Amino acid sequence: MATAKLLLLMVLVAASSCDGSAWRGPLSRLRMLPTAQYVVEAAAERLKEDVSSAPLIHALHPLLGSAGDFSRRAGVPCDSWRLAVETYNKRDWTTVPASCEGYVGHYMLGGHYRRDSRVVVDEAVAYAETLNLGGNGKEVWVFDIDETSLSNLPYYANHGFGAQPYNATNFDEYVVNATAPALPEVLELYEKLLSLGTKVMFITGRHDTEKEATIKNLRSAGYHTWEKLVLKPSSLGSSVVPYKSGERQKLVDAGYRIVGNMGDQWSDLLGAPEGDRTFKVPDPMYYVG
């Protein structure tokens, strides 16, 4: 309880110290109120959570969420960097900026990542419910796997949340363990789609040599059935768009209608045929072109 009060006090002090220096004149007053209000509300929300029951996967304990001053640590606007990543304005980056490791960690482990995922999935569910399914079993929803259906956060939490250079050997060892949990919101969408009569397919950048581990992991995470699981032939190059769009074209040629397409990378979604609608779930930890 004492810790909770101390946290709230820290938040109030932080909120009151917002100087709005990025805005001048009347704008600074406009900015102050909602910012302070949001920070206090976010802290109150966290105080209500029973964090002690949450699985601890990293010592980095989320305090204020990514909306707090962590985003401006060392003067680096990590929140702006993340927005540019999500909107595909920032491309071809290899690692999270070192000064944003803490920001991305708090974003992923705090409530922000899950809230953002919730918004995406709520939109997808609302869209799916409007679908006029033909009842011929040919309507399919395509899911990516890593950071979409399955979350590799337990791995990335131990590798700088994307601030450390990607190590294929280490990551492949993790994949073989088949222990990645589902991203809960996406698993919820998966169940909803099945209940609506939509078939589900997975098209992943994982190599076909990892098929067994991937099937095992999907099942243990709660994905109990699917129409098709497509893994990337090891002989193919690294470019994702031609591979994934080519696999989607094969589905269309086989008479399927791709009603939805969801991934954490733009390369999961771009390239005809994209599907009737695309949905991007957040991922500030790595870029796959």
Ligand SMILES: [Mg+2]
């Ligand atoms: Mg992915």
